[in-house]
Every structure is written in structure tokens, then in C-alpha cells.
Amino acid sequence: MSTLVFLEAADDLGLQALTFARRLDPAVEVVAVGDAPSVAAKVHLAEITGYAPQAWARAIANLGPTTVIAAGTDRGNEVLAHAAVMLDGVFAANVIAADGDTVTRQRWGGSLLEEARLHGDVKLVTVAPHAVAIEETTGEPDVQAFQPELAAGDLIARVAERVEETTAGVSLADAPVVVSGGRGVGSAEGFAPLEELAGLLGAAIGCSRAVTMAGWRPHTDQVGQTGTKISPDLYIPCGISGATQHMAGCKGAKNLLAINSDPEAPIMASADYAVIGDVLEIVPAITAELRRVRGLS
């Protein structure tokens, strides 16, 4: 076997990885754990109950691939890193293009790219989210179940239980509109007008890393490279300068309306629309105008 795609699921990111792999090797086969993904390919289905990253990687290693490709998700990166050790392979995370032994991969959450050469007989890469468009293929999976030969210790780190969190309000990752505040909001109290506007729009509240570090908002509100990655229809960053750390988290936004006192702020290079001025004056004015317009209709 030459090229193997590890599919956590036949979701968007999984199918992107499969598309990426097929361009490199049309005869690619799939490895999955638990449930067989519905894709037109030979599927090696490992019988392991629950998530145990090292055991999942062992299932991949058992198949003896020379190239392994997966989606650049938390689990994709984790499982391939384990598999790289087992296969004595070289692993490149979050690749956007490959040509022979050379790949282009993301650094800094995608704010910078790296051209890298992979040396070794076994190569493993994860595909950065949304780096390739999915090419659908039709057909049924040809499933072959197998019992992986696990090594001692492979099941020590495994999910023991899942705890569901009760989150109030709109989920930041999935919200159609996100209103975010940065240092320019000035204080924790400064978020009150943002919350009022977000409430009217059914939007989630976000913030920059500077705000979290200052303790004004919890980390769960943070948009960025080390926070939540969002892709709303409309993103409204208020008083956010646009550091690369922040922009790595909102690249997926379809429209960006920046409200900022500095017309030269880096955020303007990524903005579709801008309002220049004091956030604490502008946001309440927008809320009032929205109420007025709604009252008329």
C-alpha cells in the first residue's frame, strides 16, 4: 500500500483531505476507526472502541503505508504525530500544497507559509482546513474490518468520559454574526454596548487576546490563533488592531466590518467595510439606529 488517508469522518475537512490525497495518488485507500465513512474507496476499518490516539495511530501503522494524509484537526494532527513515531516517518502539519517531496505548510496559524522538504521513506501530512475544494466522487465504500495489533501502553491514554457543557447564548464557532472587542474597548465594562448590539443581532461576543490577558473576558470568547476560529457571515471587530494572532482566527469571515479609531490599523487591510472613530460612541449609535429602523417596520 502506498497512500493511506486517515478519515475521522466523511465531513468537510475529511473530504478535503481525501481530495488532496487523490490528486497525489488516485489509488488512495482509507483507514477509519469505529464507523465506516461513506466514501468511494477501499476502507480499512479498525475495531477500536472510543478515542485512544496512540491505538488509532497503531491501526494506521499496522497497514504499513509510505504516505499518510489526514485533515489538520486536533485529532488528525495528534494521531499522525503518533503514527510518525511508529513508522519512523517525517510529519508535516497543516499543508496546503504538495509537489513531490516538497510541501507548502502553514506557520503562525496561516499568517506565514513555509516551503519544506520532507526526507525519509515514510511521509505523513495533515491538510490545513479549507486549503482545497472538495471534489465529490460517487460509489460505495469497500469496507474491510480489521483488529489492529496494539502494543503495550497504546490504550493508557483514552477518553474515559465525555462531559457536555451547558453554554448560554450563541456558540462563537458557529454564530452567523460575531461582534468582537479589543483593547480599544477600554475595559470589561466597555463590552456592555457590544453585548447590547450582539443581542439585537443574535450575534456571539468575541474578543482579542489582549482582552483575555487583561482579564476583561473569559478565554472562551477569544478569537484567534490560540483561541476560537470563526467563519461568520459578518464579523464586526471593534477596537481590534488586527495582529496576526487575531487574524489567524477570523480568516474565514465572509464580510468584515472594522470599527476602529485608527484608519491605518492593520485590520483595515482585511476589512470589507470600516467605520472610523470611537467604538464607545459608534456602537451605541448603531444599536439606537437599528432599534429606530425596526420600530418603523
Place this chain on the structure above:
Amino acid sequence: MNILVCVKRVPLTGGKMVLTADERAIETRHLGFTISPHEECGVEEAVRIVEAGGGSVTVVTLGPPEAEEQLRDTLAIGADRAILLETDGGDWDPEATAAALVEVIAAENPDLVIFGNESADAGGFQVGIRVAHALGRPIVTGLKALAVEDGGLRCEQEVGSARDVYRVPLPAVVTVKEGINLPRYPSVPAKLRARRKEVERRTPAARDPRLEMVRLIVPEGKGKQAEVLGEGPGAAPAVVGLLQKLGVA
């Protein structure tokens, strides 16, 4: 519990990436440096565990001589010892980095090793896992909560709006994500004390990279020219017009 935390010195990049002429590094002449964010939380977590239950915190970094600055920052918030694996500042690939760290960690033999989930700059997602395998210890990655209980670890990983719980025995390796805690700021006296502490220096053995960086590339921006809707509160009607046009009003 004796805890060893691995950290990385990275530039504070601000709003724009500018490369050096050889395209092999970020131009840092006008930039400050910091500890990669996940690892900053790793140090804080280690200090909290030791404050609560006793033990020691050792911080290790592989980097240029200037990385001493980041090690002193960790001494100022409560780390006991700092070890610098000194390089010429060039790029070390994940395998070479892991090999250099394993040598130190095996000698120190800590109960718990903490990494960041991935470094802010290279984002390799593998040094901690490679180290865990070399040490023959279990690893749990991407933690948003960590507790010592019954002589082992209870680890929580964020999965969408849920949390996956792992229980592993010690000794173990974990990687953490920002948000597991809010790191403290060092006090001025603590900073002064940290200046006088010793930073142990070692020279790690370099090896040829198998993930070989050829060059860096600044991705092309979208070339956007923002449409300015107005200045100050007077722009509100234009903004509401936009919200209506986008169908979100």
C-alpha cells in the same frame, strides 16, 4: 511533584510579517519576544500544581542565547530552575528538537512533563508526542483542565462544546492550550530576584532535519480596500443599511 515545562521563544509579530533577505526567518530587529502562548499557560499550570502540593518546576528551552530572557520570565513567576539548550538561533525541526529535549528530560526524570499543544511559530504539533514515545510515557494533548488525583492525572480536552476526560497514571507527558488558566504577571521584586538566579546552559547535538525548511513565504493578502462607511456615530445609518443588505439586521 517534580514538573518540567518546555517553552519556546517566539517574536511578538504585531500586524504584519516581514521576512529577512534570505527568506529563512521573520525580520525581528524591531520586534519584542515572548513565550509561545500555550507554553506560557503550561508554566503557570506547573507553578500552581507545585504551590498546591509541593515539588519543583524546571523550565527548559531550546533556542538562541537571548532565550535566557524568556527563561528568566518563568523564574519570575515561580519556576525553580531554568535550562537553556543553546543554539545559533537557526530552525530546528521537530525531531531534532525532541531528541535534544529527551536527553535533558531523561536525566532530570520529572514526574510530569508539560508542553504547549503547538508552538506559535512553527506549529509542528509533534514535539511533545515524540518526546513521550522516547520516554515510554503516556501523553494527553490539548488540555483545557488538569488535576492531580489519586496519584494520577485527570485531563480535560475541549471538543466543540463538550469536554473529553482522560485519566492517566504518572509519570506522564501533557500538552496544554491557552485558556487552561490565566497566567499571572510577575511582580517587580520577583523579576529582580529572577535576574540573579542561575540559568544552566547546555549545548545540544544538532542533526540534519528531515522536515527541512527551505524558505518562508508571506501569503498574499486579499488586497482589500475597505469601504469606509463614515466617521463617528454619524455612520450608524450607513452601518444599519449594510446590516440590512447582508440580511443580518
